[in-house]
Amino acid sequence: MIDREQVAHVARLARLKLSEEEAGEFAVELSAILDHVDLLASVDTDGVEPTTHVVELVNVLREDVPGIELTVQQATANAPESEDGAFRVPSPQAEA
Amino acid sequence: MDSGGILGLTGAETAGALESGEIASDEVIGAWDRAAASDDLNSWLWLPEAREQEEATGAPVAIKDIFCTEGIPTTAGSRILEGYLPPYDSTAVAKLRAAGLPVLGKTNMDEFAMGSSNENSAFGPVLNPWDRTRVPGGSSGGSAACVAGGTALWALGTDTGGSIRQPAALCGIVGLKPTYGAISRFGMIAFASSLDQCGPLTTNVTDAAMLLSILEGRDPLDSTSTGIPGGIVPPEGEDLSGLTFGVPRSFLEKGVDPGVGDVFERSLTEIESLGGTVVEVELPHAELGISAYYILAPAEASTNLSRYDGVRYGMRVEERDLVEMYEQTRSLGFGREVKRRIMLGTYALSSGYYDAYYARAQRVRTLIARDFETAFEQVDFVVTPTSPSVAFEIGEKVGDPWTMYLNDLFTVPMSLAGIPAISIPAGLSEPAGGGPELPVGLQLAAPAYGEQKLLNASIALEKSIGFEGRTGEVGR
Numbered sequence: 001m002i003d004r005e006q007v008a009h010v011a012r013l014a015r016l017k018l019s020e021e022e023a024g025e026f027a028v029e030l031s032a033i034l035d036h037v038d039l040l041a042s043v044d045t046d047g048v049e050p051t052t053h054v055v056e057l058v059n060v061l062r063e064d065v066p067g068i069e070l071t072v073q074q075a076t077a078n079a080p081e082s083e084d085g086a087f088r089v090p091s092p093q094a095e096a
Numbered sequence: 097m098d099s100g101g102i103l104g105l106t107g108a109e110t111a112g113a114l115e116s117g118e119i120a121s122d123e124v125i126g127a128w129d130r131a132a133a134s135d136d137l138n139s140w141l142w143l144p145e146a147r148e149q150e151e152a153t154g155a156p157v158a159i160k161d162i163f164c165t166e167g168i169p170t171t172a173g174s175r176i177l178e179g180y181l182p183p184y185d186s187t188a189v190a191k192l193r194a195a196g197l198p199v200l201g202k203t204n205m206d207e208f209a210m211g212s213s214n215e216n217s218a219f220g221p222v223l224n225p226w227d228r229t230r231v232p233g234g235s236s237g238g239s240a241a242c243v244a245g246g247t248a249l250w251a252l253g254t255d256t257g258g259s260i261r262q263p264a265a266l267c268g269i270v271g272l273k274p275t276y277g278a279i280s281r282f283g284m285i286a287f288a289s290s291l292d293q294c295g296p297l298t299t300n301v302t303d304a305a306m307l308l309s310i311l312e313g314r315d316p317l318d319s320t321s322t323g324i325p326g327g328i329v330p331p332e333g334e335d336l337s338g339l340t341f342g343v344p345r346s347f348l349e350k351g352v353d354p355g356v357g358d359v360f361e362r363s364l365t366e367i368e369s370l371g372g373t374v375v376e377v378e379l380p381h382a383e384l385g386i387s388a389y390y391i392l393a394p395a396e397a398s399t400n401l402s403r404y405d406g407v408r409y410g411m412r413v414e415e416r417d418l419v420e421m422y423e424q425t426r427s428l429g430f431g432r433e434v435k436r437r438i439m440l441g442t443y444a445l446s447s448g449y450y451d452a453y454y455a456r457a458q459r460v461r462t463l464i465a466r467d468f469e470t471a472f473e474q475v476d477f478v479v480t481p482t483s484p485s486v487a488f489e490i491g492e493k494v495g496d497p498w499t500m501y502l503n504d505l506f507t508v509p510m511s512l513a514g515i516p517a518i519s520i521p522a523g524l525s526e527p528a529g530g531g532p533e534l535p536v537g538l539q540l541a542a543p544a545y546g547e548q549k550l551l552n553a554s555i556a557l558e559k560s561i562g563f564e565g566r567t568g569e570v571g572r
Contacts, residue, residue, distance in 0.1 A: 051465060
């Protein structure tokens with residue numbers, strides 16, 4: 001079960017702004033999904049190693065030489081707003 | 097050769113005719129450009145208005161709009177990437193271009209590859225060419241529909257939990273998800289990085305092998321890429337003698353439409369008539385695949401999609417405050433299913449729930465992979481229907497997320513285990529509610545890096561099944 005308060009908390013963590021209606025719907029939908037997911041609790045996983053990755057690779061290194069890079073101009077070309085080769089954003093301290 | 101003649105060739109035949117000079121590069125590109133422009137299924141999100149002179153050695157390829165293409169709009173089916181023009185090509189697209197296969201266009205898809213029906217695209221659903229009231233499957237819905245509908249010869253898709261195999265099955269074509277790491281993920285917009293894999297959608301097995309042989313390989317730009325040891329050669333196979341096929345009966349009992357079940361049983365008879373041995377195998381944890389997947393994939397997605405914040409690319413909702421700008425941009429830019437999965441993933445990773453959900457799902461993933469390892473000690477392949485049902489109606493499953501997720505019941509376990517699996521057309525079946533017959537896919541899975549064996553067995557089956565495509569052509 002996940003209630004509206006938890007939905008609001010998770011939305012804040014995920015940087016999503018939900019309408020009242022959306023928050024209510026998500027509480028119902030996410031609870032329903034988690035009910036199904038709770039099947040996982042029925043399995044004995046004691047002593048089972050978690051899989052983070054299916055391919056067993058260790059320490060893939062590359063030569064320490066400069067390779068293809070984006071120019072500053074290319075890197076900022078898609079930004080909604082940029083200035084002097086930097087991304088421009090609103091102030092983090094503005095009065096909301 | 098006229099345009100119709102060109103469109104009737106397979107990938108291998110097109111390459112042969114170009115090499116011998118029987119047809120010219122611009123004739124091939126022109127014929128496919130006109131075919132793509134004639135699409136009326138909403139398969140395409142971008143087609144070129146004009147082309148530079150390109151020297152093609154084969155038919156141009158439809159590219160799922162999740163692959164970055166230099167200077168060509170790339171949306172991943174989302175509004176949040178509005179206006180984005182990638183400064184580079186993904187490795188998969190670069191390899192196709194280097195092999196002389198130009199980009200035909202970019203195909204429609206579920207937003208960020210999250211969906212099984214293509215109804216989650218910000219640019220409208222794609223229609224199934226067999227029945228326009230039905231979905232083509234997803235998330236590579238546009239890639240499957242354009243190939244099945246004849247507006248592309250072949251396509252690239254991506255598969256995280258079934259997104260190549262399920263639409264291929266629902267549209268009556270071939271779809272291959274290679275071993276995790278076989279093809280570079282560089283420049284492929286990330287959904288769930290430990291599961292995402294690129295692969296071909298084609299009208300026949302030989303063409304799938306041809307594209308795979310070009311695409312596979314280790315890439316210094318993706319340190320998780322490995323390639324396929326030994327590479328891929330054109331598949332050959334007349335019979336299946338000496339090969340054993342495992343059917344996970346108790347897993348399949350979890351819900352297959354009767355019509356799909358009938359076609360599947362006929363495929364098993366076909367395997368035996370070709371000299372193959374069919375036995376039962378157990379995959380005791382496979383039924384937990386969907387539950388584990390819907391923790392792991394959303395968890396990875398919630399972190400991968402944190403980069404869409406209105407700063408570096410895509411759209412921005414102008415606000416005076418930074419956090420307000422992030423929140424408004426993401427709320428307007430992401431669609432409903434994407435938000436749902438970001439919420440689910442963020443919850444599963446949040447303090448107090450991590451062990452109960454994420455860590456447990458990772459352990460269940462290990463158990464599922466072990467089930468396959470055990471099965472492959474006895475059999476060469478595991479076979480299942482690709483999807484529990486034929487193509488369903490547009491709107492039929494949108495109201496209930498879990499019902500939609502169950503479309504991937506039989507494809508998700510292979511993704512979690514990282515092993516290769518192919519869907520080939522197995523026949524036609526009436527939908528559960530009645531109506532004209534629709535395609536059913538047969539899924540074959542092999543151990544990691546077993547693509548060549550998988551393709552060889554598939555081509556023997558393809559010949560013997562003799563599936564007629566929508567246009568009535570056998571094994572085009």
